[in-house]
Amino acid sequence: MQNVTPFHIAIPVHNLAECRTFYRDILNCEEGRSSDHWVDFNLFGHQLVIHYKPKSETESVHHNPVDGHDVPVPHYGVVLPWDTFQSFSEELKSKGVKFVIEPYVRFEGKVGEQATMFFYDPAGNALEFKAFKDMGQLFAK
Numbered sequence: 001m002q003n004v005t006p007f008h009i010a011i012p013v014h015n016l017a018e019c020r021t022f023y024r025d026i027l028n029c030e031e032g033r034s035s036d037h038w039v040d041f042n043l044f045g046h047q048l049v050i051h052y053k054p055k056s057e058t059e060s061v062h063h064n065p066v067d068g069h070d071v072p073v074p075h076y077g078v079v080l081p082w083d084t085f086q087s088f089s090e091e092l093k094s095k096g097v098k099f100v101i102e103p104y105v106r107f108e109g110k111v112g113e114q115a116t117m118f119f120y121d122p123a124g125n126a127l128e129f130k131a132f133k134d135m136g137q138l139f140a141k
Contacts, residue, residue: 006046009076010038012053013123019050022122026095044078050123061124069101072118072126079138085115085131092119100126111140 013019016039023029023041029048032040041048063070080088089103103117113133120126132138 008047008049010049010051011076011123011125013050013121013125014053014055015122016050016052018122023048023050026092026097028091044080046078055123061126067106069118071128072100072120075118075126075128077128077130079135080129080131081135082115082131082133085129088129089115089117092117112137 016037020031020034020039023039023043024031027043029041029043032042032047034040036052038049038051041050062073064073065071085103092099093103097119099117099119101116101118103115105113105115107113114130115133116128116130118126118128
């Protein structure tokens with residue numbers, strides 16, 4: 001794997017104040033620059049920007065079946081170190097985060113063994129955080 005550089009992602013939110021609180025206080029993201037319409041966050045070393053966008057009645061959530069779960073699409077998140085995933089998922093549980101897919105381990109004992117969890121932010125953006133038992137297997141087939 002090449003040296004990993006931070007990604008940048010900008011997502012729409014219909015309630016800037018509520019989402020600002022969620023990313024800052026629930027996910028523990030350090031807040032960066034901001035304006036009346038957007039806020040930068042440090043999401044595990046990556047730049048996440050929430051941008052105000054009025055809520056649309058036509059938007060809907062799509063799901064794809066994976067391992068007997070309905071995975072929301074689109075979604076975004078970060079691949080974390082194994083121990084960080086474990087402590088982060090426990091912290092989210094203690095803060096009352098409602099999971100779409102509870103933290104669990106996929107491919108246990110096999111190539112690509114990984115922990116994963118899904119939940120929504122207050123604007124309905126789907127997040128997935130995952131961790132590989134062996135980070136060298138991130139792209140293993």
